[in-house]
Amino acid sequence: MLFFNARSVLERQPPLGELPADKVLFTDTLKTAWPAMLESFLAALITFADTVMVGALGSYAIAAVGLTAQPRFLCLSIFLSMNIAVAALVARRKGAEKRSEANQVLIQALCLTAVFSLLISAPALIFADSVLRFAGSRDDTHVQAVMYFRIIVGSLIVQTLTLVINAAQRGAGNTKTAMKNNLVSNALNILCNYLLIEGRFGFPALGVKGAAIASVIGFSAGLVLALASVLKPDSYLFLFYRSNTLRFRSGILSSLHKVASGAFIEQVFLRIGFFLYAVAVANLGTSAFAAHQIGMNIIGISFAVGDGLGVAGISLVGQNLGRGRSDIAKIYGIFCQRIGLLCALCIAAFYAASGSAVYRLFSSEPLILEYGSLIMKIIALIVILQVAQVICGGCLRGAGDTRYTALVSLISVAIIRPLSAWLFVYPLGFGLIGAWLGLTLDQFMRFILTWTRFKSGKWQSIEL
Template identity: 45%
Template sequence: MPTVISRLFSVESLIKPDRRLGPLPGTKDAYRELLHIALPSVAEMLMVSLVGSIDTMMVGRLGPEAIAAVGLTTQPRMLLLAVFMALNTGVTAIVARRKGEGRREQAQLTLRNASVLILIIAAILMIPSIWAAQPLMLLAGAQADTLADATVYFQILALVLPINALTMAICAAQRGIGNTRITMVVNIVANLVNVVFNFFLIEGNWGFPRLGVAGAAIATAIGFTVGLVLSILSIAHRDSFLHLKLRASWRLHPDILRSIVNVGGNAALEQVAMRIGFFVFARIVADLGTIAFATHQICMQFLNITFTFADGIGVAGTSLVGQYLGKKRPDLSVVFGKISQRIAMIVSLALLSVLIILREPLVAIFNTDPEILALGSQIMIVVALFQPFQTSSVVISGCLRGAGDTRYVARIMLMCVTGIRPLASVLMVYVFHAGLLGAWLSSLLDMSIRVVCVYTRFASCKWFDIEV
């Protein structure tokens, strides 16, 4: 047994001797290096996701309609944020590479250019998003009982889009240099502020006005603002690798922007493809009615929570793959990519067990409606089955992004999320009348195909020579 475990987890077994370009780190040191970046990132994302779930619980006290209204805004908001997530993929990959190369000034210049570009785009998108909120919510599947709340919620968050976008950019750069503790503090504090103001504003506690769903949106906006203040403070220290001086040149450099767009452009295709696919999927589920959509939204909370483990480990993979490519050690990029996969697989098997055993009590945390409990217990089994596929896909995709191989990841997202998932969902829901369970099984099909594709790409090592 020790031999089998050693072969599976030891550093020596993760890279063939003929592919080694230098000495390998010890197994304990390698796992410690990855976990040093991954654990704060997992803690950050887990806390953010848990707070999002608490947000849903607090809104859930207003009834299934309120849960559905907030849920309807999710994919339109994520579609709006897709361009920023894409650019931030470029920021993370480039800053990680510059960190590995030891080029501090270039890393700082990258962040300055990205910040200006992102603020310009956010300002342009903010006004039409507020103006077109109601038609967009109708397109998302809002019904008469959810339209007003969904529209107000979306408009308030669109108003603070520049604040949210700039915070995301700074945190993306910090992740690139492996400084995940800072991003953890920024996002945890911001989300705790969100929860506190949820308590005040949703039901009007302690003399505050009772604003319902609008109060939840205002609380989120306040949390975003706190997050921006903290993220700016994180780059104010002169000793930090990322230090932005107000007196430094903020002129846009075409070569820097070209690098960001070259990596981020493919990531933009990935994000848009993914968000369109998720939007269409959510729209199909919305046709199943308020109870089904509320159940879907509750189960999505658990999928999002479990996603944080994979995403946090994936951040470490992204950072280390990029840094070691910058140090001209692609062999160690492979090693750390495989270490991240193995850690993620262990976590996914543990999550699978918990979700199956506790599926009904977990759903009951959000709502005790008998129909929601019955349907939610079925969907939670699918959520559990998602785990090995989701963690592997997210982690390996993160490693490929760290190498700058965003074009391949984008193509896979376009094929699976924008193509296979919606088509399979249409068949399951409208043709075979399999309801919400059928829709979720369609998602599982998409995820299983996706993980095979990205694993094959990573194993091919074709991403070694990509320049960023």
Template identity: 40%
Template structure:
């Protein structure tokens, strides 16, 4: 194998992130399987909260992408103090925004869920779930922020351990609280939400404690010893990258929400099948996100060193690993698609929806994994305006317009929904792969 040492380093950085994302996605799948014992309406109710919840967390996802990219670049430049300033500034910004966003959701959750497409079958359950998840989102925000910084400096193992243990806590308390097993109270939807929060509490504790490890590049002791403070220059840099990412995410969520509303309009059973399909699609995202983390850390650090050839090599290796993963996942979905939906539903007509959905997902993941890694590489290099443009065009416009025409005008139902999703993934793959191959990103500065 050519460049064996680069492959080994890429795998070393990638595997904790890949497994971390996989276990997070798996926990959501198990979560939904447990909730499905309460019926398709319960699955639909939890699914309704997904887009509002992710819209609420968009600001933090954006800040975290910026933190990872900046910390990776500063480490490559040998600027450890500035890397710590980035973490501290991003952390304080995240906490302030979390207080504001949580307050908005708690006061306006009824209206938010109505806009998301709730109906009499799902509204009350959705509100119970969303109020708990967003009310205690501070723990998730703390964990995500610290883990993002750790990933940026190449420490992907802490995020892996954090989220693995968090997922295990979530699953255990799901078992106890949803149906009231082993003498625990039967809380149903509320139990699923509480289990998720308990998992994030544990995650935040583990993430915070990682800053006190003597081996950690990012260290609370270093912050105290050097009297590091949040700096305006760090805030400006985070804002510059994060704001573009925030706008990108908002437009992306608008597209996702439009698709969810069209799916909800097909009926409770179709919407339940659609949400389970998203769970399985999230497996593709999980693997892609893990490889994206590796690409961001390795590409960003290489560009910080001024080594363009090395950055190009690492990004190429991450793409190849992602392609192998996507082929394996696609094959798995082809063989076991029907059985996967039987884990959730007994109703034969919903299972048949699932077979159709899995056929689409097995094609989508081949595009999804590649385009996410391309996007991560471009953002790590600072090419954020192009990724913003491509996301807005693909998700907000192409996906929404295609899905609307196929569902509302042509009446293709669940097939129209997933053809719309496929059109989005194909478009982003084309846009981002062309930009990556142009190599313009290699000359950008952060």
């Protein structure tokens, strides 16, 4: 337990009061983190399985679905930033014992989300063809990619309302509730994939279209469960809480804007960087992009560990800052980081030993397997950097330090990742492996920048 010692974590920072026992702090971290970790891990596993199922149709299908990822997340940018703000604000209000304000945050966020969903989904549907062309679709992937994208974006409002409710639950520390909602949603998605992609038990074989429809069915189930979780009078978050009104409150809107604006800028930089990076890889051809997409699905498993602990960081850091205990917020943040390091080392060892064996689950094409053998070695290094920076970033966002995380995304994701990938891929002639070297450099820079900021302690004095 020396690795999880509260006083050594604080270093020279004096405690602001009595500190709970190390065992209590460690147990609380795990209690909050494990549902979020399991949720993120299984969600990534579902995406993994989704790609395996689509892969049965051929590399064109993997590439077609993969091409829609960044345009879709570009559409989700404003909502992902809203979710960060909602989680941080609900956590602060819960820590300060202001249940009424926490519920008002949720109500106002839901109203804003519904309006923005309609405003964004309409043009995305209309310009889907042009967007996917720009994303790098080719003749053998374009029609399928456009069809998949339109079905997914058509259900945008269903996805976004679910995301907001789950974000609020995580901020309140109800990570088990969000986990259960997503587990059922994702399980239904996989079941419908099995029935609709290749056609089983009398269901039509719809291929890529079936995968999109299965996702929408899963999203819809997730919304029903999320709504059910905030319709219970005994729940901390209750849509009909006695003080809830549809009247917008300037104080809450101001706080939402303060956190969400920085998070939105960050999301824009992230999506621009990811988009340009994906375009650079897509231009290498269908097989190379399919191999790349498989690698991104594999690395998503390790990202899930960092993401889950980052969610725990948002909740624990936010709640303790709301209580005026920045010292305990720091302890929880570092405990999350150290748990993440142990998990990352185990995952990296597995990836390094597996070689291209994992790739065989997706494809038997020799070229894809050849790429996979090299990519898995790079992923083993990336995992350690990735998990660390995701958790540090989550802790900073929980404190409301989203303007700094936006700056990190501008420098590392929007500039360093696409430029270094292009340099390694084309002028230096490393091909697909060059793109992964660019990704490694991006992860390293994000780790350095987020860890330095967390260590500085400036996030501990941010008011929301």
